[in-house]
Amino acid sequence: MLPYLTPVKPVRRIRFLIFLKDVLILSLTTFGGPQVHLAMLYERFVQKRRYLTETELMELNALCQILPGPTSTQTITAVGFKIGGPNLAYVTLLIWILPAVSIMTAVGMGINYLEQHHLSLRFARYIQPMAVGFLIVAGYRIGQKVIKDKVSLALAITAALVAYVFRSPVMTPIVIVAGGLVTALTYEKQERMEKKPLKVQWANFFLWLGVLIGAAGLGAVTQSLPVRLFENFYRNGSLVFGGGQVLTPMLYNEFVAFKHYLTREEFLSGLGLVQALPGPVFSFASYIGALSMRDAGFSGQFWGSCVSTAGIFLPGTFLIFFVYRFWEQLKRYRVVRASLDGVNAASTGLTAAAAIVLFQPMAPHWPSVVVVLITMGILLYTRIPPFIVVVGGLMAGIIL
Template sequence: MLPYLTTTKPVRRIRYIIFLRDVLILALTTFGGPQVHLAMFYDRFVQKRRYLTEEELLELNALGQVLPGPTSTQTITAIGFKIGGPNLAYITLFIWVLPAVSIMTAAGMGIYYLEQQKLSLQFARFIQPMAVGFMVVAGYRIGQKVIKNQISLALAITAAVVAYLFRSPVMTPIVLLVGGLTTALTYAKQERMEKQPLRVQWANFFLWLGVFIGAATLGAFTQSLPVRLFENFYRNGSFVFGGGQVLTPMLYNEFVAFKHYLTREEFLSGLGLVQAVPGPVFAFASYIGALSMRDAGMHGQFWGSFVSTAGIFLPGTFLIFFVYRFWEQLKRYRVVRASLEGINAASTGLTAAAAIALFEPMAPYWPSVAVVVLTIGILLYTKIPSYVLIFGGLLAGILL
């Protein structure tokens, strides 16, 4: 096992460098969602390097699941925090997201360049219905895990109907809050655990809240697009439970249906492409940010990507730093565990509503419907990785 933090500074520095190299390797090779990421974290961090035990890894992953934000990113950031404190955690976050963010920023700029040159985007025509298929399967798999009784089923259906009928970004946190409060009332069904006094260090919570309020206030007064982009993504990152699958309908409602920063075709093309990119699915924000500031030129697109990336990843980072210190005590409260059931059920409904909204314009065109159905079938009944499907779709679009 590698030396612990009580060793000398040179040894600790070498340990940190090895750890960050491992993070970079994972950032370049982890295709798929949080479940795949967790398996690769286990192989490298537990079995190969023994930075932490299997139990510690699973606990950090569980903590990421109950907090808003990207689960895999919060898990690997928390591992960095456990090994070397907040400074190493921030470097870990940067290295983990950099490859995916760079690729998706380039994709956003590339899509805009093709549009400017009046070049055809037909090469991506199969990617768009495939993205809908990915969303349907994601919603189905989430539903299998979180819909356990009539209450959670009712919450999922209600969330889907409300999100479909009222396509405003304001509805998303309301739906999640109502879902959590509903099942929190059933806390008596949860197993009783011995409680310990909460010792809370509030610094990171106030940091999260201060940035939240400050960005909203500054955006309202200045009406600056970069500031508003940061606020939009920061707000979404503060309320998304369940990872990238749940983030997608939130971003669609905000930036396509409500604000029209992107066309539906641009959104679906990016959603498909991000499935073929290693690292966190939340890097989709970088693509949206770049396209949202297309009118400001290349410099503006880089700036849009930067503020959007910072906005989507910072809330989860602040909150994982805040809760990590008293998680052992917090998870013993039944009302906390009970509220997660409603939040997860409502998230399933949000995903279903977005999938329906994205599929509607495709319904009259049988080739698009066929691609959606074929994608769903391949994902459910084969073990073909998602990135292989996307590359296949791109190749078919180019050849045909």
């Protein structure tokens, strides 16, 4: 035995534990959405630990931006996959989402408790218009990036009108797919790249598709609310491009306007509060799941949160595992790159429609309008973190 040789497995195990500790730290400290998350991932994973290079991180993030699902969650999961394979990736996902999911589940249960005991929720009255302000600013910032020409502008306006007039969750995937098909026809404008034969491993794709079809079928047969909740969130998680701000109109249409599982006020309260938490905005699903099963008691709310959380996060995880293996070849096809412009433009229109629908009932009440405008001004013209804005709104609601 050579004394100067270090066993490989213990070294890898220690490296994995250090990585997971870093993930936990990030899950407790990353406020502000995907752009801020990326900066913090760069600081810890690239500069401090050197798990990967800057180029590798940016490529992973770019890949996750064009896949359905939560961008930050997919990026950090993909880093775990790169370092230690699928097992480490799944543990990474769990640690990353656990703090925000736990808090939003507790918030959902807490709001239900207050409503059952006829206690006032007026302490959160400023959070609801603040949530609309957050959504408007998010849509504006997305639009600045993705609306590049008359075609993308027309797609965004058309998507907004269709989503506003036809408020069914069925319209969301139709609008997104239609947007992608329109700009896919303009593929000749894209730069030609040398193509390489695609070597596709289909296991994770069939896993994603099998769960999607199986959950839909099982929900239709059993009419079980937990199964249907899982299917609803799994479907939404499979179709949302652009992060939490695009997920919002999809969830509002599905669970408030169409199925009436939540009231508009409950939805907006949760949407505002999730802005004050570190970690993924998709943890909003845990809150909705808990309130959707309020009639089943405490255990039902907990179960509703669990199935909703699994439903919203699993599709993006399966898809990043699938695409990551052949991304280098896929991105060379012009039609793929061209379709993304339409998907992003349509997603912007969906966000605009949601902002209009949520703002309309507030329009006659000038205090709510003022709160919306102040929130927008703070987000656009100051560097005050969003969680500070939300905490300020809660304090104002308590004091006033």
